[in-house]
Amino acid sequence: MTEEDRPTDEGLLDRYLSGDSDAFHELMSRHEDRVFSVCLRIMGDRESALDATQETFLTLYRKANRFSGRSAFTTWLYRVTVNTCYDQLRRIRRHQAQPLDESPQVDDPAQQDQLGAREVRQEIEAALARLPPDFRTAVVLVDMEDLSLKEVSDVVGVPVGTVKSRVFRARRLLAESLGNLAPPSVHPIGDNDA
Amino acid sequence: MHDHDDELIAALAGGHLSSAETEAARATVASCPRCSAELATQLSARQSLRSLDQVTLTDFERSRLHHVVDRPVARPWYVRLAPALGAAAGFVLVAGLGVTLLGSGADVAELPTVSEASADAIAEPASAAEPAPAAEGIEEPEAGLVERSPGLLGLAAPGPLDFGDLTEADLGTLLQLIALEQELEGLSESVTQLQEKLAEDATASVPECLEDAGVPPAIYVGTGTLAGEPIELFMLPDNRAVAYQQSSCEIVAQFP
Numbered sequence: 001m002t003e004e005d006r007p008t009d010e011g012l013l014d015r016y017l018s019g020d021s022d023a024f025h026e027l028m029s030r031h032e033d034r035v036f037s038v039c040l041r042i043m044g045d046r047e048s049a050l051d052a053t054q055e056t057f058l059t060l061y062r063k064a065n066r067f068s069g070r071s072a073f074t075t076w077l078y079r080v081t082v083n084t085c086y087d088q089l090r091r092i093r094r095h096q097a098q099p100l101d102e103s104p105q106v107d108d109p110a111q112q113d114q115l116g117a118r119e120v121r122q123e124i125e126a127a128l129a130r131l132p133p134d135f136r137t138a139v140v141l142v143d144m145e146d147l148s149l150k151e152v153s154d155v156v157g158v159p160v161g162t163v164k165s166r167v168f169r170a171r172r173l174l175a176e177s178l179g180n181l182a183p184p185s186v187h188p189i190g191d192n193d194a
Numbered sequence: 195m196h197d198h199d200d201e202l203i204a205a206l207a208g209g210h211l212s213s214a215e216t217e218a219a220r221a222t223v224a225s226c227p228r229c230s231a232e233l234a235t236q237l238s239a240r241q242s243l244r245s246l247d248q249v250t251l252t253d254f255e256r257s258r259l260h261h262v263v264d265r266p267v268a269r270p271w272y273v274r275l276a277p278a279l280g281a282a283a284g285f286v287l288v289a290g291l292g293v294t295l296l297g298s299g300a301d302v303a304e305l306p307t308v309s310e311a312s313a314d315a316i317a318e319p320a321s322a323a324e325p326a327p328a329a330e331g332i333e334e335p336e337a338g339l340v341e342r343s344p345g346l347l348g349l350a351a352p353g354p355l356d357f358g359d360l361t362e363a364d365l366g367t368l369l370q371l372i373a374l375e376q377e378l379e380g381l382s383e384s385v386t387q388l389q390e391k392l393a394e395d396a397t398a399s400v401p402e403c404l405e406d407a408g409v410p411p412a413i414y415v416g417t418g419t420l421a422g423e424p425i426e427l428f429m430l431p432d433n434r435a436v437a438y439q440q441s442s443c444e445i446v447a448q449f450p
Binding site: 025028046047050054121165168169171174 | 251263367
């Protein structure tokens with residue numbers, strides 16, 4: 001099948017709404033990794049991310065008829081995904097009397113030499129997980145999912161300026177956490193930093 | 195440096211500006227050392243994020259994900275009976291027409307046979323899956339929304355389902371879904387109706403040992419295994435669900 005013959009997401013959704021359940025499965029296969037990826041970056045662990053992914057697709061399954069076509073299907077899907085993650089985070093927070101599992105510690109010396117790049121990745125993931133959820137969502141969608149600022153604004157329902165500000169602050173906090181703040185070489189006189 | 199500079203730098207680092215805007219932003223940044231440092235910080239953080247591996251589901255996770263949606267679709271009784279009702283209606287219609295036309299001397303061979311009419315009724319899964327008119331106590335779709343979705347879950351499963359080997363996490367998710375079915379279909383608004391349905395339904399019972407433990411009549415949803423032990427899952431009134439181990443008759447999980 002060529003790219004031109006490939007049905008659009010919206011076409012698959014219409015087919016599903018007309019009773020073609022295979023169309024839903026195709027839609028799901030097309031987007032499940034992407035949805036899971038966003039959920040994982042927002043939720044911070046695979047188990048919660050999988051729960052959120054399931055919930056997202058269940059919502060899609062049940063409420064597909066609510067897609068009005070005013071935005072792209074993927075924008076709507078991201079919106080459902082982000083909202084589902086926020087719901088799950090609220091639920092987790094309510095039950096946070098039990099501490100969450102810490103990242104597994106690797107004690108085996110034989111594995112130590114493999115840790116270099118992996119440790120760096122884990123540090124980045126940990127720094128990302130420490131960001132406030134709104135900042136984390138913005139930076140994940142912009143820097144990892146390559147959404148435009150306008151698309152993120154549509155997904156999270158805030159003005160574009162707010163998205164830019166969240167992305168800026170998220171990156172700054174990340175850089176601080178990772179020890180990557182670039183020092184200014186010169187402090188110009190009269191620079192009133194807010 | 196001001197807030198609007200922050201936003202400009204954020205957009206510049208992400209490549210979200212047009213070429214003219216980029217040129218102007220670069221000029222601004224070049225004239226301000228703090229802006230340059232900030233841009234370097236922004237680019238470095240962005241680069242760190244982009245260095246993370248692409249995330250994909252493992253095969254196991256993918257199968258768990260599909261398990262939820264792949265479950266046989268359970269529908270309310272009026273939806274489940276729709277094909278049979280359609281077939282019956284078709285039979286009555288054809289028989290009535292036949293009698294009428296025979297009486298008037300028309301050629302019966304041109305009429306669809308009863309079996310064709312029944313087959314048509316059964317071969318319309320889409321129409322059978324369309325929501326039935328709202329019954330008393332069942333919520334209407336939200337105003338302004340046209341309910342076109344086939345609907346995922348219903349009151350009772352068409353037959354016991356085999357969920358296979360379950361982890362504790364899977365079981366927790368399943369029980370939650372089973373319990374939430376009542377909410378999804380709006381039946382949490384009418385627990386009385388659900389209880390009546392439970393009382394009428396031939397499957398509305400639980401093993402004696404569970405009855406003794408005070409578990410009310412429930413709908414048997416399916417079976418599976420947990421740590422190798424066979425278990426059975428039931429939907430209870432009041433948005434609850436329970437799983438018990440067959441060998442020991444112990445409740446191994448419940449929701450909520």
